[in-house]
Amino acid sequence: MPTVYAAGGVATSAWLLLALPAFGALVLLVGGRRTDGWGHLLGCGTIAAAFVWGLVMFFHQTGLPTAARVTNLHLYSWIPVNDLQVDFGLRLDPLSLTFVLLITGVGGLIHIYSIGYMSHDRDRRRFFAYLNLFVASMLLLVLGNGFVTLYLGWEGVGLASYLLIGWYSDRPTAATAAKKAFLMNRVGDVGLALAIFILFSKLHTTQFTEVFAQAHTLSGGTLTAVALLLLLGACGKSGQFPLQAWLPDAMEGPTPVSALIHAATMVTAGVYLVARANPIFDLTSSGRLWVTIIGTVTLLIGCVIGCAYDDIKKVLAYSTVSQIGYMMLAVGLGPFGYALGIAHLLAHGFFKAGLFLGAGSVMHAMDDETDMRRFGGLFKRMPITAVTFGLGYLAIIGFPGLSGYFTKDAIIESAFGQGGWRGWVFGVAAALGAGLTAFYMTRLVLMTFFGKERWRDLKNTDGKDYHPHEASPVMTVPMIILAVGSVGAGAYFTIGGRLSDWLVPSLGTLQDTTNSVLPKTLITVGTLALAAIGVLVAILVVGRRPVPVVRPEPVSWPVRAARADLYGNALNETLVARPGQWLTGGLVFTDRKGIDGLVNGIAAMFGGTSGRLRRLQTGFVRSYALSMLGGAILLVAALLLVRFSG
């Protein structure tokens, strides 16, 4: 456990990292229409400034001796209530600063791209306000020095994603997708909240420094429970099985949002959480095993479904699901994989952002069409997009020398290196995933950029011809920068263990696996061979045959299952939604008939009785007089009875 020092020097102003984007969001939201003219510039400017400040922090940190790089910046006492002392502060260590640079760097490029992409939107200023809010929340999430601060950022990210996924709120599908994302995230949030409660009840603190220092005092069962609940939180935020269904639906948002969610923010939060809580996960091997299992299942699910979709953004979304699965698999391997997971996360941040921005550029050119069956032959029309997209594609399938090759291969090797049945199961699944990734990504590229220009014979939704064209420089420049990142990031991070060495103070030393079930060379060659097979199959299936414009029906059962998201939604519907509806139906029935029935029944009884009794008020004076006489006689009789009986 590294010693945590108090942040000093220039690092004491690290709060500016949070304050800048938050300030941008505040000005744009409060300023309203008055800021329409320059809102997007302020949005980009604050992120750029945060990036520069992140670099300053980064170089300040690299200037410190390795052992002193985990620092804590106490800002103020947030919730000082008797036993519950929550400090608001920042934890500046290699892990958080790495994320800061990813979030502000890639996020900044996406901001710049959005200037062009959203130029036709009336509410571009509000869009930038939400983007800034998103980045600010994510920065708070990774910089917070305690679980409660992390949770604040965690919820902020959820809110911002809800606002952005439902951006086109006039479309019912977008509104539904936003709600779905919010609700499924909520399931995960409950897990995270329960984990925090357990930690507080056992350790009486929620600050990282104290929790991690005392984690070894917890019993094994408690540690596993905390680890599993943290995993549930990570599953919600990162779109992991069984909470993966919201992520593809989140494609309803504008494409820069998809890029931001999938590359720089949001879905990486789950991986961050597991990596950040590494002192807890290190102590519970069963907890880590579950992380690995979830990661493996998710990466296969994502790959399989990605093969069946025709919507370019949905394919990319499922590819994110599967790539995050790789990262979860990696961080589940514990000391053998934390740094590998983070390396893949960073490389993925580059190439997935590039792929999404490329997809956005294609959509921009094709009148917001996302059906790849209507694309084809776009290479000649939009060469910059095609080349940058192509580099991202080569990076994700693990083409030798590009990012994915270094980062994904390392994860596959480490998975095989677990030995025994775990090595075989996780390793084979990960390698198989690489082959499937190669297949669906090649299919996507071939259908979009190569082959016959199918859009020539078609009309867009407005009934006009398609006129694909290259996007403006404000969109292409970020794509080019990200393409450079997709090419070089993997090699830069992994060769010589540069990233894993830098992360040692936060994540511990990256250990080499010793009991691999297969020799390393064989794994590398085998993975490459599987990827090559995937590419070849895709060329044979999609490249050599004409692509039908209308998707073929009926199809074989695996395709049918994949098109139905492997019945993920049906599963949620049956296991959660239906019983929930029954439960609420039952409760409503009990309330109506039971509780309300009792109350209303008593009222009705009094009402009915008095309704009958008031018939006595006939309005005839003589009948009143008669009843008075009757009463008087009764009184006299009673008096006489008392008088003469006793």
Add this chain to the structure above:
Amino acid sequence: MSPTYYLLLSAILFAIGTIGVLVRRNAIVVFMCIELMLNSVNLTLVTFARINGSLNGQVMAFFVMVVAAAEVVVGLAIIMSIFRTRRSASVDDSNLLKY
């Protein structure tokens, strides 16, 4: 002459008054029957005063007369105004105040 006869008389008068209130419809007659009941009570009070040799009953009878006089004034005024507005002195016709 035994005072019992006076008591019998007053009981008969009270009964006549009661029956009159119950069976007659004309408000004036009902009113007169009420007066009859009051006076029968007066007769009872005076008789008992005589029996007991005390003046209390006589005094009480005077009070009853005063109250009855006041009641006659108010009651007749009400009957008059009802008759003016509704052209009827029947107690069964003014039956609006009911359920």
